[in-house]
Amino acid sequence: MQTRITELFGIEHPIVLPGMSWISTPELVAAVCNAGGLGILASGPLSQQQTRDAIATIRSLTDKPFGIGITLMMPGAKQNAKIALELQVPVINFSLGKGDWLVEGAKQYGGKVIATVVTEKHALAAQKSGVDALLVTGHEAAAHGGEVTSLCLVPNIVDIVDIPVIAAGGFADSRGLVAALALGADAVAMGSRFATSLESSVHQNVKNAVIEKRVADTIYSKNFDGLYARVMKTPAAQKATKKPMNFLIATIKSFKAAKMVDMPLWKLLVGLIAQFDKIKMLSLFGAATEKLEAATIDGDLENGVQFIGQSQGVIHEVKSVQTIINDVVSGAETRIQSLANKQV
Ligand SMILES: Cc1cc2nc3c(=O)[nH]c(=O)nc-3n(C[C@H](O)[C@H](O)[C@H](O)COP(=O)(O)O)c2cc1C
Structure with missing residues (x-):
């Protein structure tokens, strides 16, 4: 399935593993990248040395593009971001802060930048700063989703920006991917779903x-x-x-x-x-x-x-990353076909 996001990042499927502290580890990131999605490393709990090591580990496990998540407000985040630029991480995903300098830095080596946003105002500001894509996080999401539900927030932001949007918050299966595409998004990010995968290090x-x-x-x-x-x-x-x-x-x-x-x-x-x-x-x-x-x-x-x-309410099974991605993509293709054939 090709969208503006698969083309932008050179990935096979419009599916993203977002940064989740202690969960989006090099192993999970590489599993998602090897299965055709985009894995984003969580750098929040990592020291500078651990960030360097984690990037090296990902590179040893996959030759596919991957990203790093930077929560700019957190102590230590800027230092980790500078390491990501120095090591030319293909995709930088920042949140909770101004990332103009990250856009400038990533452009030097052809890297791409995603801004995580939860409001129209921040979406417009991020687009103006030159980011390549937005990760729009609705109310349903784990952790810091916005005030507005994905059903309204995603199309609202899609309408006011030109860059591709990754929808996050409430997407966990093939129905979610079809819904996100119908709302105008170019991909989904699934946190709760991948956190509940076989490869996830979340406690049993x-x-x-x-x-x-x-x-x-x-x-x-x-x-x-x-x-x-x-x-x-x-x-x-x-x-x-x-x-x-x-x-x-x-x-x-x-x-x-x-x-x-x-x-x-x-x-x-x-x-x-x-x-x-x-x-x-x-x-x-x-x-x-x-x-x-x-x-x-x-x-x-x-x-x-x-x-x-x-979305925990639609997660009924612990599955491998590869199975999750296969099920989401093939299920979405079937659903899109059956919707196209539906008599209204
Ligand atoms: C277990 C778990 C831990 C998370 N930890 C973080 C985090 O440390 N930093 C962050 O920005 N987002 C974190 N998130 C949020 C995800 O990045 C993403 O925005 C969210 O999971 C999307 O919604 P979904 O869970 O409905 O897929 C976490 C999500 C989960 C499920």
Whole structure:
């Protein structure tokens, strides 16, 4: 199936693995690329050395194009982005910040840039900055989807930009791909679906919970990490999202999280002071790391909190990446054909 996105990135299928901390690892990225999609490495929890190593590992596992996700607001993100430019990563996907300099840097070596957006305003600004494509994340999405549902947000943004759009948030099977194409998108990004694949490093407890949970079993709240985010509905998540964490506790916990990416305390403090207007949000964001790790890595859904999308309600099986992609693509082709033949 060819679209503007498959042509732009030189991939076989209009399917993207988005960046997901601890999940979009080199192995999962390479599995998606080798199956014909575009895998995007999550660089959020990686130190500079780990970012270099992860890029090298992907290159050892696949010769296909791949991407790297950069959450610009996070401490350490700019340094990781500079490494991605230096190592000429084919696709840079940035979010939560201004990426003009990334566009400039990637253009030097023929790299492509995707901006993740959740509003019209940011979509227009990103297009103006010269990005090659947008990843538009609707309300249904795991983690930081927008206020507006994919059903309305995707066509709304498609109408106001000229560049191709990857639809994210609620897409997990062949029906989702057909729907996204019908809305004017050129590809889908599937987070919850690939997180629940055989190759995903998410703890088995989380995979089992995704299969069991229903479409309404998520919570969308600003109280977890300071930004509106969607998580799996569990007693721990209900407790964690009831009210925002105390600022002082959040700051201490965010220092612990910074250690994870080998960031010296002085650098973190300079970063926090430089973004003083966002200091509370950054602290809460960092503080959430502990609970996310507990769920995603340790499988502790009693105390941890798991990002997940509403699409968990249509995920009924743990399948390999290759099977997921085959099923989505062949199912979509059949559906498109049967829709074309339908008598109205
Ligand atoms: C388990 C999980 C972890 C995620 N972690 C991150 C993350 O660390 N950073 C980020 O920007 N998005 C993260 N996301 C969101 C995805 O990048 C993507 O926007 C979302 O999954 C799309 O919606 P879907 O889950 O309905 O496919 C995560 C998603 C999942 C399912």
